[in-house]
Amino acid sequence: MTDLALALLSGAVGGILIGLTPRAGNRLRNIVALVFSAASTVFSWRVAGAVFAGRTIRISGEIAGLAWSLQPDPLGAVFGLIVSTLWLFAGVYSFGYMAGEHKQRTYYTYFLLAFSVTLGVAFSGNLLALYLFYELLTFATYPLVIHERTSEAMKAGAKYIIYSLSGAGAILIAIIIVYSWTGNLEFAGGPLLAGGGLRPGLGWVLALFVAGFGVKAAIMPLHRWLPAAMCAPTPVSALLHAVAVVYSGVYGILRVIYSVFGHELTGQLHVGRILPWVAAFTILAGVIIATQQDELKRRLAYHTVSQLSYILLGAFTLHPWGLAGAICHMISYSTLKVTLFFGAGIIAKRTGKVRVSEMSGVGWQLPRTMAAFGVASLGMIGMLPLNTFWSKYYLMRGGVATGKWQLALVLITSGLINAFCFIPTVVAAFAGERGQPTLETGSGTSLMLAPMLLLAGIALLTGLWPGLVWPGVDAVVDWFF
Amino acid sequence: MRATIEVHLPVFVVIMPLFVAFVLPTLARRIRLVEGVVTSTTVLWFLGAGYLASLVLIRNGNPIGYSLGGWPAPWGIELSVGSLSCLFLLMVAGVSLPVALFAAGNMAHEVGGPKRITRFYVLCLLLGGALAGMAVTSDLFNVFVLVEVATLSCCGLVSSRNHPLAAEAAFNYLILATLGSALILGGIGFLYIITGHLNMGFASQELNRIWQEYPHVVWMAVSFLLVGFGVKSALFPLHVWLPDAHSAAPSPASAILSGLAVKGYAICLIKVLYNVFGVALIQELGMHRILTLLGMIAITAGSLFALTQDKLKRRLAFSTVAQVGYIFLGLGLANSMSLAGTLFHMASHAVIKSGLFLAAGAIIATTGNDRISEMAGVGRQMPITMAAFTVCSVSLVGIPLFSGFIGKWNLLLGSLEAGNRLAQAVIILGSVLCAAYLFPIIRVAYFEPAPAADWQDPGLPQKTALILLAAGVILLGVAPGPFLELAKRAALDLLVMK
Numbered sequence: 001m002t003d004l005a006l007a008l009l010s011g012a013v014g015g016i017l018i019g020l021t022p023r024a025g026n027r028l029r030n031i032v033a034l035v036f037s038a039a040s041t042v043f044s045w046r047v048a049g050a051v052f053a054g055r056t057i058r059i060s061g062e063i064a065g066l067a068w069s070l071q072p073d074p075l076g077a078v079f080g081l082i083v084s085t086l087w088l089f090a091g092v093y094s095f096g097y098m099a100g101e102h103k104q105r106t107y108y109t110y111f112l113l114a115f116s117v118t119l120g121v122a123f124s125g126n127l128l129a130l131y132l133f134y135e136l137l138t139f140a141t142y143p144l145v146i147h148e149r150t151s152e153a154m155k156a157g158a159k160y161i162i163y164s165l166s167g168a169g170a171i172l173i174a175i176i177i178v179y180s181w182t183g184n185l186e187f188a189g190g191p192l193l194a195g196g197g198l199r200p201g202l203g204w205v206l207a208l209f210v211a212g213f214g215v216k217a218a219i220m221p222l223h224r225w226l227p228a229a230m231c232a233p234t235p236v237s238a239l240l241h242a243v244a245v246v247y248s249g250v251y252g253i254l255r256v257i258y259s260v261f262g263h264e265l266t267g268q269l270h271v272g273r274i275l276p277w278v279a280a281f282t283i284l285a286g287v288i289i290a291t292q293q294d295e296l297k298r299r300l301a302y303h304t305v306s307q308l309s310y311i312l313l314g315a316f317t318l319h320p321w322g323l324a325g326a327i328c329h330m331i332s333y334s335t336l337k338v339t340l341f342f343g344a345g346i347i348a349k350r351t352g353k354v355r356v357s358e359m360s361g362v363g364w365q366l367p368r369t370m371a372a373f374g375v376a377s378l379g380m381i382g383m384l385p386l387n388t389f390w391s392k393y394y395l396m397r398g399g400v401a402t403g404k405w406q407l408a409l410v411l412i413t414s415g416l417i418n419a420f421c422f423i424p425t426v427v428a429a430f431a432g433e434r435g436q437p438t439l440e441t442g443s444g445t446s447l448m449l450a451p452m453l454l455l456a457g458i459a460l461l462t463g464l465w466p467g468l469v470w471p472g473v474d475a476v477v478d479w480f481f
Numbered sequence: 482m483r484a485t486i487e488v489h490l491p492v493f494v495v496i497m498p499l500f501v502a503f504v505l506p507t508l509a510r511r512i513r514l515v516e517g518v519v520t521s522t523t524v525l526w527f528l529g530a531g532y533l534a535s536l537v538l539i540r541n542g543n544p545i546g547y548s549l550g551g552w553p554a555p556w557g558i559e560l561s562v563g564s565l566s567c568l569f570l571l572m573v574a575g576v577s578l579p580v581a582l583f584a585a586g587n588m589a590h591e592v593g594g595p596k597r598i599t600r601f602y603v604l605c606l607l608l609g610g611a612l613a614g615m616a617v618t619s620d621l622f623n624v625f626v627l628v629e630v631a632t633l634s635c636c637g638l639v640s641s642r643n644h645p646l647a648a649e650a651a652f653n654y655l656i657l658a659t660l661g662s663a664l665i666l667g668g669i670g671f672l673y674i675i676t677g678h679l680n681m682g683f684a685s686q687e688l689n690r691i692w693q694e695y696p697h698v699v700w701m702a703v704s705f706l707l708v709g710f711g712v713k714s715a716l717f718p719l720h721v722w723l724p725d726a727h728s729a730a731p732s733p734a735s736a737i738l739s740g741l742a743v744k745g746y747a748i749c750l751i752k753v754l755y756n757v758f759g760v761a762l763i764q765e766l767g768m769h770r771i772l773t774l775l776g777m778i779a780i781t782a783g784s785l786f787a788l789t790q791d792k793l794k795r796r797l798a799f800s801t802v803a804q805v806g807y808i809f810l811g812l813g814l815a816n817s818m819s820l821a822g823t824l825f826h827m828a829s830h831a832v833i834k835s836g837l838f839l840a841a842g843a844i845i846a847t848t849g850n851d852r853i854s855e856m857a858g859v860g861r862q863m864p865i866t867m868a869a870f871t872v873c874s875v876s877l878v879g880i881p882l883f884s885g886f887i888g889k890w891n892l893l894l895g896s897l898e899a900g901n902r903l904a905q906a907v908i909i910l911g912s913v914l915c916a917a918y919l920f921p922i923i924r925v926a927y928f929e930p931a932p933a934a935d936w937q938d939p940g941l942p943q944k945t946a947l948i949l950l951a952a953g954v955i956l957l958g959v960a961p962g963p964f965l966e967l968a969k970r971a972a973l974d975l976l977v978m979k
Contacts, residue, residue: 064887064961132881146928157924165878165916169909176893176905 003050004057004070007043007084008119010036015112018105026104030095033108037091037115044084044119048077052475058125058188068132071125071188074475075258078327079251080122081472082334083244087115089338089451090239096447097235097345106143107233114140114240121248127175127185127192130255131168134216134248138164141245144236145229156228163225167215171252174208177201178260187255191262202261203271209256210275216249217312218305220282227301234345237297242304242337247330250308254315254326258480263318276316276399280410282309287417294355296344296425300337303380303421306414307333313407314395320481322398325391327473328466332387335459336379340422342452343373349448350439356425363429365439368449370429372456377422379459382415386463487536491547491562494529494570495614498522502606509599516585519602523581526609527574534567538963542970547617554680561619565824565971568964569616569748572828575953576740576835577609583839583946584733587939590846591731593643601641605737608634612745619681619756621669624749628665632658632713635742638734639726650725657712657722664709671702672757681756689759703758703768710750714743716809717779720802724786727801728794732842735794739801740835744827747808755975760815772813777907779806784914792851793841796918797834800877803911804830810904811892819895820972825965826888829957833873833885836950840870843939843947853922858931860923865938867926869947874919876954879912884957887965 014036018029050057051072060069072080094111098104117140120133138161146157179185181199182192193202215222229241240246257266266272286306293299310333314326346369347362348354363370379386392411399407440449462468486493501522508515536545544563548554562570584605588598611631618624636658640651673679675695676687692699708719715723723743727735754763763769783803790796804826811823843866844859845851860867876883889908896904938944957964 063882063959065965066890128881135880143928146924149928149930154924158921161920162913162917165913169913173893173905173909176890176897180894180897 001057001059003043003046004059004072004123007040007047007080008070008116008123010040010043011112011116011119014040015109015116018112019109022105024105026099029105029108033112034091034095036112037087040115040119041084041088044080047072047123048081051077052471060125066128067126067185068129069125069186070120070123070129072123073187074472074479075251075254075327076122076124078330078472078476079247080119082247082331083115083118083122086239086243086334086338089455090235093238093342093345093448093451094235096444097233097349099444101233103147107147110140110143111236114144114244118244118248121251125187127178127187127260130252131171131175134171134213134252135168137245137248138168141236141240144240145232147233147236148231150231153231156225156231159228160225163215163222167212167222169212170208171212174205174212177205187259191258191265192260194262194265198265198268202265203269206256206261206266206269206271209260210253210271213249213252213256216246217253217308218246218249219278219309219312220285220305223282223286223305226305227298230297230301234297234341234348237301238338238341238345241301242341243334246304246308247334250311250330253312257315257318258323263480267318272316272318276313276404276407279309279313279316280407282306283313283410283414284417287414287421291417291421294357296347296354296356297341299356299421300340300344303418304337307337307380310391310395310411313411314398317398317402317404317407319398319402320477321394321401323480324473324477325394325396325398327476328394328469329388329391331469331472332379332391332459332462335455335462336376336386336388339372339376339452339455339459340380342448342455343369343376346445346448346452350445356428359425359429360431361429361433361436363426364434364436367438368440368453370426372452373429374426375456375460377426379463380418380422382418384463385460387459387466387469389463390466488547490529490533490536491545491560491617492549494526494533494574495560495610495617497526497529497610498606498613499610502603502610505599505603505606509596512595512598515595515599515602519606520578520581520585522606523574523578527578530567530570530574533562534571534963534967537562537564537567538966542974555678555683558618558620558623559680560617562617563971563974564967565748565751565974566616568824568828568967568971569744570613571964571967572744572831573609573612573616573741576831576950577605577737579946579949580733580736580835580839581605582942582949583736583842585942587846587943588731588733591642597641597643601638601731601734604634604637604641605734608638608737608742612741615745615749619752621672621679621681621684621753621757624753625662625666625669628713628746628749629662631742631745632662635726635738638738639730641734642729642731644729646725647729650722650729654722654726657719661709661712664705664712668702668705668709671698671705674698681752685757685759688757689762692762700766703766706750706753707768707771710746710753711775713746714750714808715802715805716775717782717802717806720779720783720805723802724795724798727798728792732794732838732845735798735842736835736838739798739838740831743801743805744808744831747805747827751812751975754812760976763815769813769815772809773901773904774813776806776808776810776813777904779803779809780907780911781806781914784911784918787918788914791853793845793853793856793922794838794851796853796922797837797841800915800918801834803915804834804877807888807892807908807911810907811895814892814895814899814901814904815976816895816898817969817972817976818891818898820975821965821969822888822891822893822895824968824971825891825961826885828964828968829876829884829888829954832950832953832957833877836869836873836947836954837877839943839950840866840873840947843943844870847936847939848934853925856922856925857929858926858934859936860927861931862934862936863938865944866947867923869951870926871923872951872954874923876958877919878916882955882958884954884961886958887961
């Protein structure tokens with residue numbers, strides 16, 4: 001319990017501390033940020049460890065006549081682990097990337113606050129707490145989206161707020177309806193609605209939930225805010241817009257399907273049967289649009305849209321293998337995508353190039369960056385020595401096991417298009433003339449490069465030994481099936 | 482002694498501000514003394530209201546009756562203090578206190594010399610007394626008298642600012658409000674003609690016995706009352722006077738007008754509709770559908786108008802139009818959840834909107850302009866003011882753990898119980914639009930590049946007032962306890978036919 005409270009509070013306290021000390025130097029601020037995010041990470045690891053060991057950790061209370069609770073289960077623990085681990089990497093990367101940027105105090109304040117809030121999403125124990133943190137996440141990350149303060153950034157911020165709040169509104173309606181049916185919003189006691197049979201309007205409630213969380217999970221056509229938000233600094237794009245924020249939407253949908261409706265009930269609803277195809281559409285459309293983008297970060301953003309629906313697809317199959325694939329993909333995709341974004345950030349910082357068409361020769365200037373970038377690209381196709389191979393394998397197995405072999409076909413097609421998406425970039429990067437001086441110098445670059453190489457290494461390692469992540473995946477599947 | 486106070490407390494909370502209002506002009510030369518008297522009056526008033534509320538809560542919501550002058554009910558005027566009255570009294574006195582603090586020593590630039598300021602306080606106290614009267618009275622003609630007192634003091638408050646626009650706005654308000662008063666008087670007259678009673682309880686019994694004999698008169702009465710109170714509480718599309726009046730008034734007056742006065746008329750309408758007509762008759766007449774529809778239109782239209790305003794106080798004024806829509810929507814849904822939600826939202830909006838207007842007043846007074854687009858940098862240079870503004874905005878949008886959420890949560894439960902899907906969608910739409918018109922202000926204030934100006938938070942009493950209101954918003958959101966209890970009891974009282 002103490003671990004849980006400390007995990008949530010460390011980030012918030014650190015953020016507020018940074019926010020309230022305008023005179024602190026950059027160096028001191030970085031140290032404070034590092035210490036508090038490391039603390040938060042360690043405590044969330046401890047929480048996750050306790051959850052996997054089968055202990056119940058719970059903080060609950062009644063505020064304003066409504067029950068609120070924090071109680072991580074294996075799914076929450078996995079999400080918390082992903083988020084907290086990657087936050088540490090992104091934090092270190094930020095020290096390199098943000099050096100010399102403006103408004104660093106605001107940046108680190110909200111960077112840490114957002115950490116706390118995301119952990120809140122992961123560890124929430126009932127729908128109300130989930131809703132609260134989901135809503136707060138919008139506000140905690142808004143200042144990061146508009147970091148550049150250009151008119152483009154302001155527009156992106158407005159779009160982000162409006163999309164997210166509308167989604168939250170849909171969720172609130174759905175929560176109210178569930179509350180009026182059950183009078184209880186806790187996740188812990190098995191699926192909330194399972195006992196009530198097929199109530200009229202159940203399909204609508206599911207649709208409202210999926211649409212509401214689907215905004216942050218960037219299900220098409222609710223994805224428009226995500227490419228716009230790419231004007232944020234790269235560590236933010238990497239961590240929040242490829243993992244934390246969008247995963248909170250994905251996580252919400254997983255929660256709704258497995259903890260509120262339950263996989264059996266969802267399977268009996270028409271809406272539940274349509275959902276895999278919505279995800280399949282987003283997978284293909286997202287990656288096809290991605291290949292059309294010239295700006296590297298926008299290409300990565302549309303690619304994120306596509307990849308998030310991999311996870312959703314697995315969840316929507318309502319089959320243990322599908323869910324295993326979804327959880328596995330949550331873990332593996334996040335490591336690779338953050339690597340890709342880190343690479344894009346280093347390229348932009350060191351060479352000033354942001355477009356795919358300008359990449360020729362970059363590989364010789366930034367050899368290690370582009371090597372890691374290339375490894376991650378291969379991962380996005382689903383090649384064997386990388387961890388995404390396994391998640392795709394489970395996903396396809398889930399699709400086939402439920403009799404929807406077409407879903408496997410969608411995944412294979414998407415993998416092929418993925419090859420067109422990134423491999424030409426890597427090839428072009430190494431195509432230009434050799435012998436240019438390397439730009440990977442200076443302590444700033446090594447602060448950016450180290451997390452990137454480490455993450456690519458982790459991706460390779462978990463690809464070679466998928467058993468490393470299997471206990472987590474297994475625990476989640478066991479919990480829900 | 483204590484027993485005497487307890488017995489006379491219902492009339493004391495009405496008489497006290499009125500009495501002080503009449504004494505105040507004699508002190509006009511000593512403005513410090515005037516301000517001190519006003520502030521201590523509001524403190525005493527708040528304590529009285531709180532004591533009354535605790536008495537009612539101890540009695541499990543049983544109303545405390547009081548016959549004015551010792552004349553019993555059908556002949557004399559009866560005051561009745563139930564949960565509804567207590568909630569409203571607490572809200573009026575609780576908001577008046579910070580507003581009085583804010584006004585202290587801060588009115589010269591908006592109002593003028595000591596005499597004008599004293600007149601301003603007199604009007605405030607008259608309005609407060611009238612609102613308290615509306616809360617406790619259960620006599621129809623008394624309602625009309627109090628409505629008139631309140632209307633005239635509101636007009637005076639609007640015109641008290643030394644600015645040509647204020648006079649014009651006050652005049653427009655006077656014309657429309659008088660029209661509203663005439664309609665209210667007409668409606669009450671119709672009721673008196675067919676029932677022969679002015680006491681709400683007796684009129685209600687008689688009305689429910691005989692209404693089928695006079696269906697047209699009943700229709701006339703209810704539509705006159707709806708339109709009359711609709712004009713006064715700025716129900717869309719009868720709100721046309723409000724944006725001018727509330728933005729032209731001095732800021733503390735705007736806070737009272739938007740936060741309290743508008744709700745006073747709504748309380749009168751609630752009493753007339755639910756205590757005289759009764760929920761069964763309302764539904765028989767189809768009034769609940771009309772109210773719901775009007776509420777939904779008001780929420781949508783008010784919010785959309787608010788979006789297009791660039792002047793800070795006008796945007797807040799249109800936001801009031803939208804929030805009044807929530808009150809009417811909840812009235813129309815006519816079940817215990819929705820009524821509790823409405824009443825709670827009324828109280829929380831009173832605190833929120835006063836906070837917003839006071840913060841806006843402080844900002845406008847410091848920066849010298851009232852355009853949102855020119856507010857860049859306010860967040861850094863006036864941290865406390867802008868923090869209070871932000872807390873109030875977030876609450877109005879309805880983020881959990883702030884007061885706005887609880888009202889909307891109950892309203893949503895109520896619309897679910899009434900089976901009204903559209904109402905749910907509109908409540909949520911209203912929240913999203915509310916974010917759309919309030920957050921840009923916060924964004925400009927905090928995140929846009931600041932000009933090199935030397936702005937500062939207002940003085941200590943003003944800061945205290947803002948902090949009190951922001952704290953109130955959070956307190957109502959985290960621990961609504963007695964307030965929510967009062968709202969729920971009041972909702973049940975309204976639904977039970979006596």
